[in-house]
Amino acid sequence: MKGLIDSTLREGSQTFGLAFNLAQKKEIFAGLCSVGIEEIEIGIATPLDEDLPSLIKFCRGLNRTRRLALWCRCRHEDIVFARSLQPDVLSLSIPVSDIHIERKLNRDRQWALETARKSILTARQLGFKVVSLGLEDATRADHEFLKEIIKTANSCDVGRIRLADTVGIASPLKIASLVQYVKNLGPMEVGVHAHNDFGMATANSLAALDAGADWADATVLGLGERAGNARLEELAGYLALQRSRRYKLERLKDLTLKVGRMSGRTIEPHNPIVGEKIFYCETGLHLQGLNKDTAIYEPFSPKIVGATRKFRYGSKIGKNEVLSLLGEMKKTAANINVDEIVLTVRRKAGVLGRPLKRRELLSLITSVFNS
Numbered sequence: 001m002k003g004l005i006d007s008t009l010r011e012g013s014q015t016f017g018l019a020f021n022l023a024q025k026k027e028i029f030a031g032l033c034s035v036g037i038e039e040i041e042i043g044i045a046t047p048l049d050e051d052l053p054s055l056i057k058f059c060r061g062l063n064r065t066r067r068l069a070l071w072c073r074c075r076h077e078d079i080v081f082a083r084s085l086q087p088d089v090l091s092l093s094i095p096v097s098d099i100h101i102e103r104k105l106n107r108d109r110q111w112a113l114e115t116a117r118k119s120i121l122t123a124r125q126l127g128f129k130v131v132s133l134g135l136e137d138a139t140r141a142d143h144e145f146l147k148e149i150i151k152t153a154n155s156c157d158v159g160r161i162r163l164a165d166t167v168g169i170a171s172p173l174k175i176a177s178l179v180q181y182v183k184n185l186g187p188m189e190v191g192v193h194a195h196n197d198f199g200m201a202t203a204n205s206l207a208a209l210d211a212g213a214d215w216a217d218a219t220v221l222g223l224g225e226r227a228g229n230a231r232l233e234e235l236a237g238y239l240a241l242q243r244s245r246r247y248k249l250e251r252l253k254d255l256t257l258k259v260g261r262m263s264g265r266t267i268e269p270h271n272p273i274v275g276e277k278i279f280y281c282e283t284g285l286h287l288q289g290l291n292k293d294t295a296i297y298e299p300f301s302p303k304i305v306g307a308t309r310k311f312r313y314g315s316k317i318g319k320n321e322v323l324s325l326l327g328e329m330k331k332t333a334a335n336i337n338v339d340e341i342v343l344t345v346r347r348k349a350g351v352l353g354r355p356l357k358r359r360e361l362l363s364l365i366t367s368v369f370n371s
Contacts, residue, residue, distance in 0.1 A: 001122070002215055006037045097140040098141075131157075158216065162217075197227045233273045252274055274305065282317070291321075341368055
């Protein structure tokens with residue numbers, strides 16, 4: 001794979017009720033650079049976005065090596081405007097499903113083919129080094145038409161085909177099959193843009209990468225239309241920890257917290273990778289394993305993502321954990337009823353409405369011995 005494309009500043013900005021200001025956009029871009037995301041889609045090529053010139057100037061000044069992309073309609077005037085901003089990647093978009101071509105635009109497939117061809121050629125003539133063609137609603141498109149439009153794009157020297165699961169209906173197997181089908185149609189790179197309508201965006205993106213896709217789109221906290229997109233923190237986390245990609249995961253939490261504040265999103269305590277409590281445990285069997293070797297029940301160290309490991313003792317505590325604590329206290333269980341301590345802890349947690357902290361449990365055990 002080549003890497004991840006973050007679209008928080010483009011697709012993420014399309015989240016209902018959300019509008020980032022220029023200062024926030026700059027802060028998000030800086031955070032994405034610090035994590036090490038390879039390509040950042042910073043907006044839509046339109047003069048109506050008055051922030052774009054200043055944002056691009058800032059981005060270039062902050063990090064000249066980061067690839068900047070602009071999303072662009074297949075319209076001559078938009079492509080010309082995009083050229084004035086000089087992004088590294090022009091991400092054109094054309095609908096490819098009949099429902100989009102016919103019902104949304106009142107056009108036909110021939111129009112889509114010709115529009116894609118003219119747009120790619122225009123972009124090439126204007127000097128864009130990388131031209132990507134996004135196929136909107138690709139997962140609902142006829143495969144023969146996909147083949148036709150991709151071959152047309154290849155004949156114009158397109159650099160990348162971007163497959164959009166626009167309404168989030170794909171499954172991992174379906175998206176993998178589609179990627180393999182498209183990879184056989186030419187030498188261009190292939191990217192995927194997954195929506196999360198059925199909670200499949202991260203899985204679909206990983207399946208696409210496993211099937212040979214070069215790029216996968218993501219947004220911080222999964223921001224985007226409707227149910228959003230693949231979560232950057234999940235994709236970057238998995239690729240760094242399971243595929244040895246060099247993303248700086250210790251900087252992800254700060255980025256997600258910032259974007260959460262900007263967007264009014266709450267980061268749930270058990271969210272993958274960035275949740276505050278993902279390394280909290282109170283289940284007896286798991287506590288027993290973690291006390292022997294944390295790798296037994298943890299896929300990675302909390303330190304990698306800036307998290308903290310905490311053990312608590314409550315309604316799920318077992319005998320082994322009590323016996324372990326007795327050993328640490330250098331006390332013998334010969335003269336006490338361990339089962340009674342377990343029941344006492346469980347009852348106490350029920351009264352408090354929460355599990356006990358370690359010091360509370362030790363105090364309780366001490367009181368049993370003293371009595």
